[in-house]
Amino acid sequence: MDKIYFDNAASTRAYDEVVTTIGEVMKDNYANPSSIHSMGQSAASYVEEARDLCAAAINAKPSEIVFTSGGTESDNMAIIGYCRKNSSKGRHVITGNIEHPAVLNSFERLKTEGFEVDCAACDGDGIVRAETIKRLMREDTILVSLMHANNEIGTIQPVNEVGALCRQNNTAFHCDAVQSFCKLKIDVSEMNADMLSVSAHKCHGPKGVGFLYVRTGIALEGVIYGGGQEKSMRSGTVNAPLIAGMSRAIEINMREHQKDKELISRMRDHLIYRIKNEIEGASLNGSMEKRLYENANFSFEGVASDKLLYALDINGVCISAGSACSAGTIEPSHVIKALNKDISNASVRFSLSKFNTTDQVDSCVDILKSVLYKLRNK
Numbered sequence: 001m002d003k004i005y006f007d008n009a010a011s012t013r014a015y016d017e018v019v020t021t022i023g024e025v026m027k028d029n030y031a032n033p034s035s036i037h038s039m040g041q042s043a044a045s046y047v048e049e050a051r052d053l054c055a056a057a058i059n060a061k062p063s064e065i066v067f068t069s070g071g072t073e074s075d076n077m078a079i080i081g082y083c084r085k086n087s088s089k090g091r092h093v094i095t096g097n098i099e100h101p102a103v104l105n106s107f108e109r110l111k112t113e114g115f116e117v118d119c120a121a122c123d124g125d126g127i128v129r130a131e132t133i134k135r136l137m138r139e140d141t142i143l144v145s146l147m148h149a150n151n152e153i154g155t156i157q158p159v160n161e162v163g164a165l166c167r168q169n170n171t172a173f174h175c176d177a178v179q180s181f182c183k184l185k186i187d188v189s190e191m192n193a194d195m196l197s198v199s200a201h202k203c204h205g206p207k208g209v210g211f212l213y214v215r216t217g218i219a220l221e222g223v224i225y226g227g228g229q230e231k232s233m234r235s236g237t238v239n240a241p242l243i244a245g246m247s248r249a250i251e252i253n254m255r256e257h258q259k260d261k262e263l264i265s266r267m268r269d270h271l272i273y274r275i276k277n278e279i280e281g282a283s284l285n286g287s288m289e290k291r292l293y294e295n296a297n298f299s300f301e302g303v304a305s306d307k308l309l310y311a312l313d314i315n316g317v318c319i320s321a322g323s324a325c326s327a328g329t330i331e332p333s334h335v336i337k338a339l340n341k342d343i344s345n346a347s348v349r350f351s352l353s354k355f356n357t358t359d360q361v362d363s364c365v366d367i368l369k370s371v372l373y374k375l376r377n378k
């Protein structure tokens, strides 16, 4: 049975060209990019080309890009690193209640260090409004962290408005753009972002690599100590193969974005249309308008998330419930809870990519209908 993989918000298939590039760099450019001999410099040239491309993709300067091991590390480095370094300016910070655990748990850590954390609640559409953040802002607020697009329900947050508010209040603004990078336009100047997190594996790049944008003049305390690579913000031998692979993925995404967006939105809209029209007791979670074009998250009455997920998997459909990052377990999602939805009903995420087809969407809905019928009539 061919699997239908609709879990692209958890991770994507790497492009073949990405795999080739990684292999080439590992085989032919294996020297340490920090070595000053010619082989080291050859490896470093991949890293610096990638830095230029990552910077161009978000309208930043190459010197403002710090390579990391992915979204989690970028979020930790931004939030913990910024607050520790700037605590003399204030100890109040704000985030949203539907952030990824990489953000929420960084703030949990900061609480133990004496920081006061306010969590802005989203509305029923899964949007954390700028007014809500504004109401929480104080003179001693040193950092606001708000995601660009939510990983579970795909809702797009008002990051430009929040960035502008932060600028007015002289508060640093961090944005977790892990889900939106290469899908929505990101311009760190327009967004007034001081830091922005990206991960490669959500957009057909390799796992275990990403970057943090750090605006010139923003000071962070490093969270990894060692040989002082990446301007001492992220010590450790620079991972040239994965960075080159990420760069290759970005290049392809940038070239093919418009075409991919049209294809994926069409498939996603078809999925939503069929579920809404053919399945009783199904409701879409989160705003339809302010939503990533690859995401559909539905609640289904009368079934539990884990039962639905396993039944779909047995029938060849791979999707998610809750957060993919809570390894193998299905915990009631804090995002669905924040929408005030009944969490005894299944809430599941379908996330599509360019490697999916409309036939797969149709098969998925047919399977879903039959699985739901059986589960509801047990």
Ligand code: PLP
Binding pocket: 009, 010, 069, 070, 071, 072, 073, 075, 100, 102, 147, 149, 150, 151, 176, 178, 179, 199, 200, 201, 208, 210, 324, 325
């Ligand atoms: N932030 C968001 C919004 C995510 O969706 C994820 C991964 O699911 C992360 C951060 C963590 O990224 P990584 O898997 O690269 O550590």
